[in-house]
Amino acid sequence: MEVLDYHRLKIFKTVADLKSFSKAAELLFLAQPTVTLQIKKLENYLGVTLFYRKKNEVELTQEGKVLYKYAEKILEDYILMEKELLSIKDNIKQHLTIGASTTIGEYFLPSVLAKFWKEFKDTKINVFIGNSKEVEEGVLSKTFNIGLIEDEISSNKLFIKSFYKDEIILIASKHNPIPSQIDIYDLVNYKFIFREVGSGTRNIIETYLKKYDILKELDIVMEVRSSKAISNIVKRTDLIAFVSEIVVEEDLKKGNLKKVFIEDFSIKRDFSFITQKNIRLSAVENEFLNRLLNTSQYY
Numbered sequence: 256m257e258v259l260d261y262h263r264l265k266i267f268k269t270v271a272d273l274k275s276f277s278k279a280a281e282l283l284f285l286a287q288p289t290v291t292l293q294i295k296k297l298e299n300y301l302g303v304t305l306f307y308r309k310k311n312e313v314e315l316t317q318e319g320k321v322l323y324k325y326a327e328k329i330l331e332d333y334i335l336m337e338k339e340l341l342s343i344k345d346n347i348k349q350h351l352t353i354g355a356s357t358t359i360g361e362y363f364l365p366s367v368l369a370k371f372w373k374e375f376k377d378t379k380i381n382v383f384i385g386n387s388k389e390v391e392e393g394v395l396s397k398t399f400n401i402g403l404i405e406d407e408i409s410s411n412k413l414f415i416k417s418f419y420k421d422e423i424i425l426i427a428s429k430h431n432p433i434p435s436q437i438d439i440y441d442l443v444n445y446k447f448i449f450r451e452v453g454s455g456t457r458n459i460i461e462t463y464l465k466k467y468d469i470l471k472e473l474d475i476v477m478e479v480r481s482s483k484a485i486s487n488i489v490k491r492t493d494l495i496a497f498v499s500e501i502v503v504e505e506d507l508k509k510g511n512l513k514k515v516f517i518e519d520f521s522i523k524r525d526f527s528f529i530t531q532k533n534i535r536l537s538a539v540e541n542e543f544l545n546r547l548l549n550t551s552q553y554y
Contacts (some may be wrong), residue, residue: 259300261333264326266293267305271323272396274312282354282383282398330397335535349539352381352399356455358482358499359403359526360384363419371546378539386480387455394529400540402529403547405499406455414532417525418547423460424522425515426486426503427495436516439467448477448485448496455524456482460497463522486512497522 269279270290280287298305305319315323355364360382368380383393387406394402395410408415427433433445442464450457464470476494479485482502489496490511506512528547530536536544 259297261330263293263297264330266290267297268323268326268330269396269398270294270306270313271315271319273392274314276313278389278392279396281385282389282393282396284381284383334397349375349378349537350381351375351378351537351539351543352383353401353403353543354383354385354390354393354399355403356387356390356405357384357450357480358405358421358456358502361481361483362499362501363526364403367547371543375539375542386451386453387458388453391529394531397531400530400534400536401544403526404455404529405524405526406458408529412531413529415527415529416548417527419526420523421526422500422521422523423456423497424500424503425495425497425517426489426507426512427515428490428492429510429513431493431495431513433495433515435513436518438518439520440469442517443469443472443474445474445495446493447473447475448479448488448494449475450482450485451478451480454480456497456499459522459524463520 266279266283266285269283270276273279273282276290276294277287279285280290283290294305301318301322303318304316305322306313307316353364361384364382368382372378372380381399383390383399385393387404390402390404391408391410391413393399394413404415405421449460461470464473477488479488482498485496486498486503486506488494490506495515500507503512507514528544
């Protein structure tokens with residue numbers, strides 16, 4: 256007999272929050288057919304249709320809105336119950352789930368997590384890596400309580416705090432004839448690789464370039480989801496790209512890439528963590544954030 260359990264309610268709420276079966280599957284570390292099957296079983300058990308299926312997204316039906324209202328309360332109570340039980344029995348293995356934007360997750364977070372785990376070896380750690388928009392959606396849906404992003408947030412339901420200063424630089428291959436220093440308006444003479452739409456890195460680059468009214472004139476010939484892939488392509492071509500300096504530190508030291516300076520222009524940003532406002536974090540989540548705010552000890 257089918258049941259209305261925590262697992263299915265969490266899948267349902269995540270699909271409803273993200274308006275997408277595929278995004279929900281990615282955030283929950285599940286295969287998309289599994290998500291689809293669990294929603295179907297939930298609909299069969301309740302005898303109602305929960306979502307309208309549209310071309311690019313899904314939308315709650317009237318019955319779905321009713322279930323969502325109660326599912327939100329049930330899931331919140333379940334999380335609180337779990338935290339209270341964990342606080343009573345210290346030997347229960349604790350869990351830490353984090354969402355991180357691509358640059359932070361691939362280049363900043365590994366050293367932090369390695370040192371954190373040495374202190375908290377009884378903690379099981381899961382990390383979701385996506386772009387800043389996907390991480391924000393994950394925190395809003397409570398797929399994870401802590402998100403690490405490199406962009407501004409759009410929701411007023413979230414608390415945000417900076418923990419690291421990052422710089423985005425312009426890079427080129429060592430064989431690229433581009434001068435080591437150029438004027439901002441010279442950028443229109445070169446071909447670019449950019450990160451995908453939704454990336455925190457791309458958003459801040461576009462924000463800075465819009466001030467000079469040249470963004471629409473740039474020749475963007477390629478969009479790539481990975482900053483590391485971008486740097487590897489730049490090494491092998493005459494394309495140029497804006498990337499976080501921490502992504503290319505080794506290649507700059509080895510001379511495989513060169514930094515191109517732009518006169519009277521620099522892009523600096525904050526790496527920040529986000530949580531839902533007034534959320535009660537577990538002890539291990541608070542420990543992680545405390546250490547993140549003292550990043551100099553970890554990075």
